[in-house]
Amino acid sequence: MNSFETLQKMTKGVFLNEENMIKHTSFGIGGPAKAYIVPKDENDLAQILKFANKNSISTYFVGSGSNLLVSDKGIDGIVITLGRAINNYEINGSQVYAESGVMLGKLVKECVKNNLSGLESLIGVPGTLGGALIMNAGAFGGEISNFLKNVTIMTMQGNKKKYKSGEIKFSYRDSTFSSKEIVISAEFELIQSDAKTVAEKKSLASGNRKASQPLKFRSAGSVFKNPAEGAAGYFIDKAGLKGTKMGDAEISNHHANFFVNHGGAKASDVVKLIRLARKTVKNKFGVLLELEVKTLGFKSGTFDV
Numbered sequence: 001m002n003s004f005e006t007l008q009k010m011t012k013g014v015f016l017n018e019e020n021m022i023k024h025t026s027f028g029i030g031g032p033a034k035a036y037i038v039p040k041d042e043n044d045l046a047q048i049l050k051f052a053n054k055n056s057i058s059t060y061f062v063g064s065g066s067n068l069l070v071s072d073k074g075i076d077g078i079v080i081t082l083g084r085a086i087n088n089y090e091i092n093g094s095q096v097y098a099e100s101g102v103m104l105g106k107l108v109k110e111c112v113k114n115n116l117s118g119l120e121s122l123i124g125v126p127g128t129l130g131g132a133l134i135m136n137a138g139a140f141g142g143e144i145s146n147f148l149k150n151v152t153i154m155t156m157q158g159n160k161k162k163y164k165s166g167e168i169k170f171s172y173r174d175s176t177f178s179s180k181e182i183v184i185s186a187e188f189e190l191i192q193s194d195a196k197t198v199a200e201k202k203s204l205a206s207g208n209r210k211a212s213q214p215l216k217f218r219s220a221g222s223v224f225k226n227p228a229e230g231a232a233g234y235f236i237d238k239a240g241l242k243g244t245k246m247g248d249a250e251i252s253n254h255h256a257n258f259f260v261n262h263g264g265a266k267a268s269d270v271v272k273l274i275r276l277a278r279k280t281v282k283n284k285f286g287v288l289l290e291l292e293v294k295t296l297g298f299k300s301g302t303f304d305v
């Protein structure tokens, strides 16, 4: 039995061999991962991590794939997600405990129901809590890290470790978690408010999102971070690239920083659009756009211009 077969045998949760990442990304793009694993619980996760580490199996962590571009060739390693398994949460007064697999939208709604303010501007941000913490997800002035107390991670040795929020640096769509640590839960201290105020803030954020984003099509949200000089979408638009198509991928006419999949887009089509946008904006405005989407399975230099 090779090490993959042994890993499959010992996994108590879901273990999918050669699983196509098209099914696990909001873009609907991506080739197969050697295995896509949803551990049954923390103990299962610890055993999987220890085994992968000991047997030098490349291991990648994902949430619900709403910020991912996976290559057409796929991922030479195992992909672990906690969604649908490690996803409990608990609200006690203004204290909120939640595990990484909880969908962010669900968590925000539960906090709003409890008249807790702090996360409501994130309503409509797709994905899991784990992904939101890694990305320091934010919208309309709020970021997931704003009311964070601590985060628990698991190492590749299967040990848990708790970081106080100050021990992790959070910045615009970025955090300093190691890629060798999987985020398993977090605690927040929110602000006790009243139903009307929290509901109003949530509706405002929700309305702004519907007006500004092309939500009818599959995408991974903003492709680039906004540079210091202004909005990435502004530069892509001014460069005349809105509506540019490569295969079934298109730079959205609605929001130029969203690239959408009309059905059969390949990662290679999106890569062409990314390179085109970076090159054109750099040549026209002297601004180098940095990727916000996380990429998996590409050779280094793929996105360079």
Ligand SMILES: Cc1cc2nc3c(=O)[nH]c(=O)nc-3n(C[C@H](O)[C@H](O)[C@H](O)COP(=O)(O)OP(=O)(O)OC[C@H]3O[C@@H](n4cnc5c(N)ncnc54)[C@H](O)[C@@H]3O)c2cc1C
Binding pocket: 026, 060, 061, 062, 063, 064, 065, 066, 067, 068, 082, 100, 124, 125, 126, 127, 128, 129, 130, 131, 132, 133, 134, 135, 136, 137, 138, 139, 173, 181, 182, 183, 184, 213, 215, 219, 220, 221, 222, 294
């Ligand atoms: C229509 C649309 C709108 C969006 N709007 C916004 C927005 O307004 N604001 C915003 O910030 N983002 C937005 N996004 C992007 C995306 O929703 C966020 O980045 C989200 O937080 C990603 O969560 P996820 O669970 O899907 O993570 P994934 O996309 O699966 O992963 C993102 C990163 O986190 C890592 N990761 C995920 N889970 C874990 C874990 N448990 N432990 C360790 N590493 C992990 C992955 O390795 C990867 O590097 C949007 C996306 C879409 C499709």
